[in-house]
Amino acid sequence: MAHSGTNYLERAARQPVLWQPWGREAFALAARLDRPVLLYVGGDNCRWCAETDRAIYADPEIGGLINSLFVPVRVDRDERPDVAHHYQTAVEHLAGLRGWPLTVFLTADGAAFFGGTYFPADDPVTGRGLKQLLPEVAKSYHEQRSFVVQQAAMVQELARTGDPASPGPLRPELIQQSTIAVMRDLNEAVHNHTAGGSVVYAEAVSLLLGDSLAQARASALRALDFMLDTSASIVGEDPPLLVRAALAGSLASAWMATGGERYRDAGRALVRTLAKELPDAGVFADQRAYAIGKLLNAALTLRDSVTAIRARAALDALLQRTYARGWGVRHAIPAPLGAVLPQTLQDQVEVGLACIAAHRLDSDPRYRDVAIDLAGIIQKNYADSSGGYFDTADGTDRAKYVLDDVLPGANARAALFFQHLAHVTGDRSYRRRAQRTLETFAGGIGEGGGAGIRATAFVAATRQLLETP
Numbered sequence: 001m002a003h004s005g006t007n008y009l010e011r012a013a014r015q016p017v018l019w020q021p022w023g024r025e026a027f028a029l030a031a032r033l034d035r036p037v038l039l040y041v042g043g044d045n046c047r048w049c050a051e052t053d054r055a056i057y058a059d060p061e062i063g064g065l066i067n068s069l070f071v072p073v074r075v076d077r078d079e080r081p082d083v084a085h086h087y088q089t090a091v092e093h094l095a096g097l098r099g100w101p102l103t104v105f106l107t108a109d110g111a112a113f114f115g116g117t118y119f120p121a122d123d124p125v126t127g128r129g130l131k132q133l134l135p136e137v138a139k140s141y142h143e144q145r146s147f148v149v150q151q152a153a154m155v156q157e158l159a160r161t162g163d164p165a166s167p168g169p170l171r172p173e174l175i176q177q178s179t180i181a182v183m184r185d186l187n188e189a190v191h192n193h194t195a196g197g198s199v200v201y202a203e204a205v206s207l208l209l210g211d212s213l214a215q216a217r218a219s220a221l222r223a224l225d226f227m228l229d230t231s232a233s234i235v236g237e238d239p240p241l242l243v244r245a246a247l248a249g250s251l252a253s254a255w256m257a258t259g260g261e262r263y264r265d266a267g268r269a270l271v272r273t274l275a276k277e278l279p280d281a282g283v284f285a286d287q288r289a290y291a292i293g294k295l296l297n298a299a300l301t302l303r304d305s306v307t308a309i310r311a312r313a314a315l316d317a318l319l320q321r322t323y324a325r326g327w328g329v330r331h332a333i334p335a336p337l338g339a340v341l342p343q344t345l346q347d348q349v350e351v352g353l354a355c356i357a358a359h360r361l362d363s364d365p366r367y368r369d370v371a372i373d374l375a376g377i378i379q380k381n382y383a384d385s386s387g388g389y390f391d392t393a394d395g396t397d398r399a400k401y402v403l404d405d406v407l408p409g410a411n412a413r414a415a416l417f418f419q420h421l422a423h424v425t426g427d428r429s430y431r432r433r434a435q436r437t438l439e440t441f442a443g444g445i446g447e448g449g450g451a452g453i454r455a456t457a458f459v460a461a462t463r464q465l466l467e468t469p
Contacts, residue, residue: 001074005332006283008044008076015053016063019074022083030071031108036141038070038134039112041084042101043077043406045240047197048118049101056121062130069138070105077102077406078284079332082342082392085401090159091115105137111152112159113141159399167387168443170435170462178445178459179211183219185453190226200404202227202246203456209253210463217257224254228266241277242406244270245291252301264302271298275310283333285322289350290407292318296357312358319370323351328377328393342392345382346410348374349417356420371421375430378414387440389414402441408457411437415461419468431465438462 001013004021012019019040020026030037040057042049056062066072077084077100087104090112091097097117104115114137123129141148168174186204189195201223208220227247251267254260274295278288292315299308322330329347352374355367382389388411390398402411415434422430438461445455 004076006076006079008042008078009074011053012057012074015057016060016067017057017072017074018063018067019072022073022075022080026071026073027108027110030106033071034142035069035071035108036113036138037106037108037110038066038072039075039087039104039106039115040072040101041075041077041087041104045242046077046100048099052101052118056119056130059121062121062134065131065134069134078287079341081286081344081346081406082395082398085391085399085405086159086397087112087115088405089399090155091117093155093158105141107141107149107152111149111156113148113152113155159397166443167440168445170438170442170466172466174442174445175459175463175466178451178455179208179213179216181452182456182459183208183216186223187219189453190223193226193230195223196227196230197243199242199246199407200453200456202243202250203404203408203460204453205250206246206253207456207460207463209250209257210460220250221254221258224250224263228262241274241291242287245274245294248274248298249294252298256301267298267302268304271295271302271304271307275299275307275314278311278314279317284347285318285329285331285333286344286346286350286407288314288318288333289329289347289354293350293354293357296354296361300357300360308361312361315354315358315367318351318354322347323370325370325373326377328374328381342395343381344393344410345378345389345391345414346407348378348382349410349413350407352378352417353413353420356417356424359424368424371417372425375418375421379433388437400440402445402458403451403454404457405454409454411441412457412461416457416464419461419464423468434461434465438465 001009001019001021004010027037075083087102088098091102091104094112094114095116099117102115102117103119104112106112119133120129122131124132182204186195186201189201195201205220205224208216211217248267248270251263251270254263255267278292292311295307295311299311321333328343329351331341331344331347352371355371358364359367378389381393384390384400388400391401391410392398400411402409415437418430418434422428441458445451445458
C-alpha cells in the first residue's frame with residue numbers, strides 16, 4: 001500500500017489491516033491459505049469511506065480479526081473503476097444496496113458471495129457489526145463451501161452483465177416517463193437534505209432546466225437553491241471538485257434559463273476558483289476531463305474568457321500527459337510505477353467531450369482532430385457487436401454501463417459525444433452511432449422510469465437526439 005501510487009491507498013499503509021493491492025498475487029495467496037478475500041472499495045471523495053477508515057479499520061481488534069481470517073484487498077474506486085463497477089453490481093444483486101464504500105467477501109477466484117456497503121464496527125443486537133460478521137463469514141466459507149461457491153458463481157454471472165442492456169425504440173414517452181422519475185428522485189433528495197454532494201444531482205438539475213415542463217424547471221431551481229444555500233463555501237474544497245464542476249454547469253444553465261443574477265454571479269465565482277485548481281485536479285483522466293469540459297462549457301455560457309483560457313490550458317496539459325494518436329487516453333496521470341491499469345471507455349469519452357467543448361470556443365482544428373481519433377478508437381476497441389460499448393478496452397469480464405454513478409454513465413456520454421461530433425464534422429454516421437447506442441439500453445431504461453435519477457445522462461442524450469434533426 002505504501003507504494004501503490006494513489007493517496008487513498010497509501011494512507012491505508014498506516015492501518016493495522018495488512019491490505020494487499022488488487023492483483024493475481026492477492027488471490028493466489030487466498031488460495032494457498034484457503035481463506036476468503038475481504039475486498040474493500042472506496043475513494044478519496046467519499047464521506048463514509050473516510051468514516052470507515054477512522055472508526056473501523058484503525059481498530060486493532062478488527063485488524064487482527066481480518067488478518068487472521070481473510071486476505072484483505074483494498075481498491076481505490078477512482079483508480080480501478082472497472083473493478084469498482086463490477087463489485088458494485090455484485091453487491092446490488094447480493095444485498096439490494098448501492099453506494100460507497102463497498103465491503104465484499106470473495107472466493108479465491110474473485111467471485112462475490114456476501115457483501116454490502118457500510119458495516120459498523122460492533123452491533124451485537126443485530127449481529128451486523130464487523131466484529132460479529134467476520135468470524136461468521138469465515139466459518140461459513142469453510143463449513144458451507146459448496147453453497148458459497150454456488151452463490152458466488154450465480155452472482156459472478158449477474159455482475160458480468162453490467163447495466164441492463166435491453167433494446168427498445170427511442171420515443172418521446174420514454175423521455176417523459178424518465179424525466180418524471182428524475183424529478184421525483186431529485187425532489188426526494190432535497191426533502192431529505194441529501195442533494196448536495198453528488199455529480200448525479202447537479203446533472204439532474206441541468207437536465208430539468210432544459211425541459212419544457214414548468215414543473216420540471218421549478219424542481220430544478222428548488223434543488224439548485226438548496227445546493228447554494230447549504231454550501232456555505234461552494235468555492236472551497238468541500239464539496240469535491242467533481243461535484244463543484246457539475247454545479248458550475250448547473251449554474252450556467254440556470255442563468256441561461258432564468259437570467260437570474262444570483263446564478264450568474266455564483267457561477268462566475270465558482271468557475272474562476274475551479275480554474276485555479278485544475279492543474280492539481282485529480283490523477284485520473286476521466287475525472288479531470290469531466291471537470292475541464294464542464295468549465296469550458298460554463299465559461300462560454302457565462303462569458304468568462306479568463307476561465308476559458310485556463311481550462312483550455314489544462315486540457316492541453318492533460319492531452320500531453322495521457323493521449324497518443326491512434327492509441328487513446330491513458331487512465332492515470334501519471335501511471336503508477338509498475339501498475340498496469342486498463343484504458344477505460346469513460347477516459348476516451350470524457351476527453352473527447354472536453355475537446356468538443358474546447359473546439360466550440362474558437363474552432364481550433366486540433367481539438368476536433370483528437371475527438372475524431374478518439375471516436376475511431378472507441379469504435380475499434382470498445383464496441384460490442386450486439387450494441388453499446390464495453391467499459392474497458394480488453395479483459396474477460398467487460399461490462400457495459402449506461403447509468404450514472406461517480407460520473408455520468410459511459411455509454412450515455414458516448415452517445416452524447418457522437419452527437420456533438422456529428423454536429424462539428426457534418427458526418428451523420430456519428431449520429432447513427434449515438435442512436436444505436438441509446439437504443440441498446442432503451443428497453444431497460446423505459447420500464448416505468450425505474451432507473452430514476454441514475455438515468456439522467458441517458459435522458460439528456462436521448463432528448464437531444466430526438467429534438468435535433
